Amino acid sequence: MHMLVDGQWVAASNGATIDVVNPATGEIIGTVPEASEADVDRAVEAAVRAQRVWEQTSALARAAVMHEFAAKVRANQRELAELLTREGGSSLAENMDEIRWVAEATEYYAEMGRNIGGRVVPSQEPTLTNLVLKRPVGVVAAIAPWNYPALLLSWKLAPALAAGNAVVIKPPAETPLTVLRLIEMLNTPAGVVQVVTGGIPVGKHLAEHPQTDMVAFTGSLSAGQAIISSTAQQVKRLSLELSGQDPMIVCDDVDIDDAVEAVLWAGFTNAGQVCTSSERIYVMRNIYDEFSRKLARRADELIVGDPMDTSTDVGALGTPAQLEKTRTYVETARALGATVLAGGQAAEGVGTFYRPTVLEGLSHEQLTELGEIFGPIVPLVPVDSFDEALTVANDSQFGLGANVLTTNMERAWRAAKELRFGQVWINNPLVDNDAGPFGGQRRSGLGRELGEEGLQAFMETSHVSFDYQLERKYWWYPYSRYSETMGLTDGRSSGFLGGHAGAVAVPAAAGSVEA
Numbered sequence: 001m002h003m004l005v006d007g008q009w010v011a012a013s014n015g016a017t018i019d020v021v022n023p024a025t026g027e028i029i030g031t032v033p034e035a036s037e038a039d040v041d042r043a044v045e046a047a048v049r050a051q052r053v054w055e056q057t058s059a060l061a062r063a064a065v066m067h068e069f070a071a072k073v074r075a076n077q078r079e080l081a082e083l084l085t086r087e088g089g090s091s092l093a094e095n096m097d098e099i100r101w102v103a104e105a106t107e108y109y110a111e112m113g114r115n116i117g118g119r120v121v122p123s124q125e126p127t128l129t130n131l132v133l134k135r136p137v138g139v140v141a142a143i144a145p146w147n148y149p150a151l152l153l154s155w156k157l158a159p160a161l162a163a164g165n166a167v168v169i170k171p172p173a174e175t176p177l178t179v180l181r182l183i184e185m186l187n188t189p190a191g192v193v194q195v196v197t198g199g200i201p202v203g204k205h206l207a208e209h210p211q212t213d214m215v216a217f218t219g220s221l222s223a224g225q226a227i228i229s230s231t232a233q234q235v236k237r238l239s240l241e242l243s244g245q246d247p248m249i250v251c252d253d254v255d256i257d258d259a260v261e262a263v264l265w266a267g268f269t270n271a272g273q274v275c276t277s278s279e280r281i282y283v284m285r286n287i288y289d290e291f292s293r294k295l296a297r298r299a300d301e302l303i304v305g306d307p308m309d310t311s312t313d314v315g316a317l318g319t320p321a322q323l324e325k326t327r328t329y330v331e332t333a334r335a336l337g338a339t340v341l342a343g344g345q346a347a348e349g350v351g352t353f354y355r356p357t358v359l360e361g362l363s364h365e366q367l368t369e370l371g372e373i374f375g376p377i378v379p380l381v382p383v384d385s386f387d388e389a390l391t392v393a394n395d396s397q398f399g400l401g402a403n404v405l406t407t408n409m410e411r412a413w414r415a416a417k418e419l420r421f422g423q424v425w426i427n428n429p430l431v432d433n434d435a436g437p438f439g440g441q442r443r444s445g446l447g448r449e450l451g452e453e454g455l456q457a458f459m460e461t462s463h464v465s466f467d468y469q470l471e472r473k474y475w476w477y478p479y480s481r482y483s484e485t486m487g488l489t490d491g492r493s494s495g496f497l498g499g500h501a502g503a504v505a506v507p508a509a510a511g512s513v514e515a
Contacts, residue, residue, distance in 0.1 A: 001180050003033050003197045006046035007190025013038050018173055023089035024351045025345050026306055030087070033174050034446075035196040040205045043168050043194045047139045048211050050191025051166035054330065055136050059114045059162075065188055066110035066161060072105040072185040082308070083180040084150060089316030090270045093306045097251040102154040103184070103434075105450075108434040112455050113162025123465075131464040136164035138213030140458065141206045145218045146172035146318050147273040149179050153174055154238070155438070155449040156216040157193070163458040165214075170206050173199045207231060213375065214239070214458070218275070221398075221443055229407070229445075237251040239447040239457050241275065241439055243372045244400030247393035248278035248429065249415070251406035252388065254286045259405045260294045264431035266403060267378035268302065268356045271317050275422065276401040276430050279373045281380045284390045292360060295378070296341035299356040302345055314376060316352045323352040330357060332381070334372070336360045341378070344366055364392045374399070386411055394420050399441030402502035403429040422448075 002009040012033035019032040027100075054062070073080065076334075081095040088095070118133040123382035140160045144153040149172050160167050171179035176197050185196050196202055208216045208230050214237035215227055221243040228238065229513045248266060250259050266278035274413040283291050307315030318322045323346060330344055343357030362370075366378055393402055401423040404415040412426045424439045425431065432438055433452065447457050474485040483489050 001030060001032050001177065003035060003039075003180070004193070004195045005039060005043045005193065010039075012036055012198075015411055018176075020043050020087055020174070020177055022086050023318055023320070024086075024350060024353075026350055028180060030177050032197040033200040034182070035202045037156050037205050040168075040196050040202060040209065043196050044139060044206070044209050044211045047168050047194060050189055051136070051139055051164075053189060054161075054166055054192045055164040057164070059117070062162060062164070063110040063114050065186075066106050066113075066158065067123065069186045070103040070110070072108040073081055073099060073182065075107070076185070077097070077103075079248055080178055080181060083181060083238035084175070085307045085315070087175045087177050087323070088146070088149070088316055089307055090273070091148075092310060092314045093312075093316040094270055094315075098151045101151050104387050105154045105434050106152075106158045109158035109455060111163040112159075112176055112452065116452070116455060116459075125467065127467050129438070129466045129468070131466060132459065133462045133464055134163075134456075134459040135321045135462060137458055137460055138165060139211060140165045140167045140207070140214045140216055141170065141203075142167050142211040143170045143203050143207065143217045143219070144172055144179065146174040147270060147275075149175040150182060152241075153169055153182075155454065156218075159449075159455045159459045160216070161188070161193070163455060165458055167194070168196045168206060168212065169193065171195060171197060172204045173197070175189070185359065204230070207236075208234075210234065213237060216449075216457075219239070224445065239449065240445045241396060241400075241449060242443065242445045244275045244277075244396045244440065244444050245279050245368070245372045245396055246276050246401045246403065246421075247280040247282060247396070247432035248403040249383075249386070249389040249393060249405065250281065250283040250287070250291060251389075251404070251408065251411055252284040253407045254405050254413075256287060256291050256294060259291065261405075262296055262427070262429055263295060263378065264298055264302070264356075268314055268376050269430070271314050271354070272376040272378075273318055273374055274430065277373070278378065278429065280393070280396075280405055281378055282364075282383045282392060283380055285382040288380070292341060292358070292380050296358045296381070297379070299342035299358050302356050304353055304355060314353075314356055317354060317375060318352070320352055323354060325379065326354050326373075329375065329377060330359070333359055333362055336366055338379070341380075343483060354506075360480075364395065368396055386414075390415065394418070396445045397442055399442035401425065401440075460512075 017031045018034050022029045044148040070365045077099045080099045084095040085092045090303045121130045121132045142156040216239040216242040222242045224242040303311040304314045338359045338361040341358040343355035347353035357377045399421045402419045403425045437448040437451040437453040447512035
């Protein structure tokens with residue numbers, strides 16, 4: 001496949017390419033260009049030109065383009081999901097949902113973009129009108145991750161387009177094919193949306209380019225820190241969704257079988273390769289034995305295998321590196337004294353498959369020290385009280401998402417108020433809402449995606465003070481006239497409100513006595 005630069009599908013200027021490998025089979029399923037710096041420069045320059053035109057396009061016309069795109073995505077859902085399954089390794093069922101979410105996010109922002117343009121605020125002078133205008137940031141560098149390349153791109157692309165920005169996309173090197181196919185379906189003017197494919201150097205040059213006005217990135221903490229550092233001198237707008245190590249609290253008032261299914265899904269969907277996967281499971285001690293036994297049994301029952309098979313629950317890990325990272329985590333946990341209750345080994349045969357794994361025996365402190373897992377591993381930790389569970393859940397450098405399973409309303413509301421995370425899910429883990437903001441606290445990121453906040457992230461704010469007549473103001477020079485108007489020359493109180501130019505002098509009330 002080729003990449004899209006200035007309205008043309010092209011190879012890299014230096015002829016370099018990257019192979020795309022199916023992690024479930026090890027087979028090469030495609031080849032994409034490895035863009036050069038010159039290719040990135042050309043794309044950004046085209047974006048600068050195109051953005052001026054796209055900004056002047058009406059919100060209604062922009063929405064029509066986005067709705068057309070969403071309709072094509074829906075019509076080709078199965079094709080796109082199968083392509084995503086082949087390059088990413090996750091199950092077909094999960095990828096059918098991912099493609100549906102792409103269409104839904106696009107439709108949501110198509111309409112929101114027609115509704116948000118600014119506001120009128122009260123003015124301090126009778127001839128003034130004060131406007132708050134929302135304008136696009138400019139050229140957005142959108143860098144998507146390999147675990148949800150289509151969905152997490154749409155969370156950037158849809159609001160950016162709705163706001164009037166041009167977007168240069170850098171898809172993940174591991175999973176670029178679905179992104180390229182999606183952009184083939186998007187009918188924007190040349191240069192408004194472009195795709196430059198390649199590895200880390202391509203993303204780095206794009207993020208640091210002096211003519212990109214914003215970087216929207218989802219990925220690891222270390223990569224986010226590198227972006228912050230490399231763009232600091234430019235004071236560039238950033239939207240960063242970074243690592244997580246999310247807790248799940250299982251209370252003793254729940255149906256244990258239902259709680260097991262909730263943890264199973266929160267820990268093993270997409271083989272645990274979700275930024276909001278539940279990676280620290282705090283279970284109240286009085287139900288711990290029964291819960292851990294049932295969870296281990298159900299984990300062993302999950303079907304691991306061919307992600308194209310509709311009966312598969314857990315597909316392949318995204319890359320051989322992720323498989324090795326998962327193996328290393330389990331080996332390290334065992335060395336620290338952990339017991340494997342389920343899984344704990346790679347599946348036999350070809351592909352990057354690893355059995356869903358349940359661990360116990362690690363302390364809270366050991367878990368936080370080991371850091372983000374990003375694989376099919378669920379560690380269990382018993383706790384003696386709900387207060388203890390809240391304390392250890394909050395005790396983390398990350399603050400992306402937290403889950404609580406409880407039927408007790410007091411506990412639920414305490415969790416909502418006391419857990420310091422960007423998302424708190426009560427009894428329904430990992431469910432996102434296009435209308436609700438998504439993002440992290442602490443080291444889990446900067447800014448928010450989704451919701452109105454997700455659109456505002458791609459907008460600049462201008463305050464316009466508009467006076468419909470030009471006449472001399474009493475607070476202009478000479479100050480002798482100002483002093484006379486304010487009654488400062490004869491020692492009287494000025495009655496001046498607000499302490500800034502433009503405030504209105506308040507006359508003395510009828511019948512009042514002046515000093």
